[in-house]
Amino acid sequence: MSDPPTLTTLRLAILGLISMQPMSGYDLRKVFETTPMGNFSSSPGAIYPALKSLEKNGWVHGVPDKQDTLRPRLVYSLTDRGDEVLNGELDATVTRDDLIWRYDQMMLRFAFMERRGLARLLAFLEELLTELDAYVAHLEEVHEQTTGQTTVCGRLALEQGIEGYRANARWARRAIRELEGTVECEGGEENE
């Protein structure tokens, strides 16, 4: 409860992970240190305060798994409210600002999106693809207009950005094909 704090990348990662399986702060640190999710911070000074604030907001709840010890292992799980908040985040529309400022966070959303079902996954990818194509077109225009006015390195750096977004678009198209393939082969399988 209380006022809604912004859902940072770290908070989203925590919500997503404990939505798949209840975890302690230490477990979360381990995931961040050892898996490809390692792009997303770690350090006790970040995770424990984040868990506290998520609990204060009533999105997660921690229960000690051994009552007798002085410092019990606190295992956190999503509350009903936390579940709703996570769903709201996963169902949010893809914007250009997401591409430019929050690509990592957006992909993190995708990584946890399976719980929303195949239809939502495909909708997300289509939205992403639309925004990507539009943004690539925009950058190509900028590229044309600035070529000759910039340094060689400036132009190459811009081209690197464009190529990156193009690769992302290719990936999105492939992911859509793959996901559409699964539904045809396995016949409308529901999630979880």
Added chain:
Amino acid sequence: MSDPPTLTTLRLAILGLISMQPMSGYDLRKVFETTPMGNFSSSPGAIYPALKSLEKNGWVHGVPDKQDTLRPRLVYSLTDRGDEVLNGELDATVTRDDLIWRYDQMMLRFAFMERRGLARLLAFLEELLTELDAYVAHLEEVHEQTTGQTTVCGRLALEQGIEGYRANARWARRAIRELEGTVECEGGEENE
């Protein structure tokens, strides 16, 4: 002078920009708002304090271009020390941590690197390419080992990352070819 502060993305962007042309804080904001450099912040609350601290460190120096007015336009340029600091940053080796944690900042370095000469540019791209190839190989291994143990979305998200780094590697190869091409055509042209 005084203790060395970490060269954040914003500070690097400021140093790089005023190394090409002396600018006021307002000019910098304009660049960040209107060019593809816009990925790098803006807001007065960031830029003016950053300029102050850079000046306190003796890396830049601001001179009012109209002495009579109460609030003159302060035009900043690099000091000799600032020039050295920027060169040091541009000449730094590319590490895997740069790929994972500071890709944007690394590309920003590249965007300002022309002043270091063609040899340095090529060296940077070779280093980058080596790190990229190694990291892609590592991620492919992770991909193989985790496939089947992850959700479909988790796997796809990882594949997106791999494809992104592959695209960056392709870009680096192309940039090397292009830069090697210029030197052959134009015959060992020196920078500035």
Added chain:
DNA sequence: AATTTCATGTAACCAGTTACATGATTCA
């Protein structure tokens, strides 16, 4: 007994955001 790993936490610090304040200059 000593070391490592498990496990949670705090304190100082820092960079950046948002929102606001101030005043000059230019243009309608």
Added chain:
DNA sequence: TGAATCATGTAACTGGTTACATGAAATT
């Protein structure tokens, strides 16, 4: 004269980093 733009700045806040502290449990 009133509005928009030029131009610099401050204050409160926030989220994360580094470094440290604490102590239990497991391993050597």
